[in-house]
Amino acid sequence: xxxxxxxxxxxxxxxxxxxxxxxxxxxxxxxxxxxxxxxxxxxxxxxxxxxxxxxxxxxxxxxxxxxxxxxxxxxxxxxxxxxxxxxxxxxxxxxxxxxxxxxxxxxxxxxxxxxxxxxxxxxxxxxxxxxxxxxxxxxxxxxxxxxxxxxxxxxxxxxxxxxxxxxxxxxxxxxxxxxxxxxxxxxxxxxxxxxxxxxx
Numbered sequence: 001x002x003x004x005x006x007x008x009x010x011x012x013x014x015x016x017x018x019x020x021x022x023x024x025x026x027x028x029x030x031x032x033x034x035x036x037x038x039x040x041x042x043x044x045x046x047x048x049x050x051x052x053x054x055x056x057x058x059x060x061x062x063x064x065x066x067x068x069x070x071x072x073x074x075x076x077x078x079x080x081x082x083x084x085x086x087x088x089x090x091x092x093x094x095x096x097x098x099x100x101x102x103x104x105x106x107x108x109x110x111x112x113x114x115x116x117x118x119x120x121x122x123x124x125x126x127x128x129x130x131x132x133x134x135x136x137x138x139x140x141x142x143x144x145x146x147x148x149x150x151x152x153x154x155x156x157x158x159x160x161x162x163x164x165x166x167x168x169x170x171x172x173x174x175x176x177x178x179x180x181x182x183x184x185x186x187x188x189x190x191x192x193x194x195x196x197x198x199x200x
Contacts, residue, residue: 002028002104002111004127005195008118009134010166011159012141012148014179018134019114021187025200027110028103032117035095036088040065049087054080075162089123096127109197119164119172132194133173136180138166 007022009015023029039046042064051059054073060066074081096113103111118124118131125131136144138160145156170176175194177187188200 002108003195004100004111004113004129006113006115006118006124006128006131007134008115008131008169008172009179010136010138010141010163010169011156012144013134013136014144015114015116015134017184018132018177018179018187018191019112021184021191021200022110022112022195022198025110025191025195025198026108027112027198028099028106028108029112029114030096030099030103031114032092032096033114035092038095039088039091040067046087046091050084053083053087075158081162085117085121089121093123093127110195117163119169125172130174131172132175132177133169134177134179135166135170135173136178140180 005022005027007015007019009018019029019031038044040050042061047063047065050065050070054070058066058070058073060069070084074084100111100113113124113128115124118128119133141160142153142156145151145159146153151159164172177190179187182190191198192200
């Protein structure tokens with residue numbers, strides 16, 4: 001039976017790096033963000049419901065969402081954020097279940113669910129055996145995102161404020177990786193200690 005491992009972390013924590021290492025080690029990684037992007041791509045399965053909920057102002061062209069407009073809307077309105085999640089989460093959950101069943105059939109040791117909103121929503125935890133939280137200081141988060149995306153510190157802090165607090169994420173962890181000033185090799189060592197069947 002595969003272990004279902006949820007991986008999460010704040011923006012800029014290095015969660016994607018850890019998931020990449022897990023994939024190298026033989027885990028099947030299911031990326032909830034990638035599924036969400038597919039659902040909201042032009043003519044995607046979530047687009048019509050989103051337009052019905054938020055109106056045509058969230059479109060940049062017929063059937064094409066204006067992601068910047070939608071992002072601004074949900075970041076500034078908790079009710080709008082909950083509405084969007086109510087549309088997306090069932091679609092994401094169904095696709096995760098489909099991909100998980102395929103991985104389970106191949107008898108892999110670990111099925112990794114890359115879930116940015118794992119601690120923000122109660123939907124995902126019952127699907128998991130363990131939760132791995134990738135953690136770093138808030139200053140490092142701001143610096144990494146600034147280097148990666150060119151966002152100003154105030155913009156990064158706004159995104160961080162919409163996520164679970166660092167303290168709460170740490171409370172939710174079965175496994176915790178502190179990804180601050182560590183090498184890739186050191187990350188591999190931490191993962192091998194947590195997950196003995198990992199082949200890295």
